Amino acid sequence: MLTLSLFRHTKSNWPDTDLGDFDRALAPRGEQAAPAMGAYMRSIDLSPEFVLCSPALRAVQTARLTLSELPETPKIEFDERLYHAGSDNLLAILREVSDSFESIMIIGHNPGLHVFALDLVDKSRADLVGAMSGKFPTGALAVFSVDVQNWSEIETRQATLKDFMTPKQLPKSMKQG
Template structure:
């Protein structure tokens, strides 16, 4: 891969979760979340990005979101279920992305707020004005995702190093 070929990171918040009497990590998706996860999968496919790697939190709601979204993909990327994504800060998520092998070009991270939204905001040093405005206005509701690109090795990913290319959230 040449440096001129941008790497892409898609930050994807899990779909709408239910609130049963279980530990937070064990919360499943709500009915609406199952519908939104599949819709987000279709929208992710529409980006045309061929993901090399999916990093997914081990929480039930993120695993369910990923299982439904990836069914819409033409090809399933390698998936790593990573417990460090759960309750991670933007800095911890950057450290995790810094560990990505150099032969990986496009990464999809399925996680939680406030970490996923914070990471999108911290990484996006520049970007498409329309996407930035939508993300600022909508925040990062369940099943939303942001597409960022950067042209450096993973180990050099840091705040402000990426460009916000796209943003999508389900209809309110």
């Protein structure tokens, strides 16, 4: 059984047009939400061994602030393919992950991450799937268990959604700021 977490970067700024989308930084709200989501991950014992992260500034900042809240820092790889990746691209990238990792996280962007989450899920947890189906907001975290031995074997409609959380849903005790 493998664990896959899909984590959308937290809230970013929409600055002047001089700055491209790739270089957008986190907004103050995103800077607060990222460590709070890390604290949530710690509270549910989510500890990815390997993180694939988009190299876009807001994703890198989210990774740094979130992962610093975990008991152990996972190995992290920045992959340019994650920026603007669609569901099919994300599945192909996931299938390349080393089988030495049982728990991985992808930190990326919508709409690809949301579509990928919906493509993966087996619909067995209607309550969580329903919450995730409507919206995958900034800072959203979807945690799946996948009943395969190797990442190369993963297929769509094969993952069971174990948890879905957003910064707005966090218990007040975990919210910072």
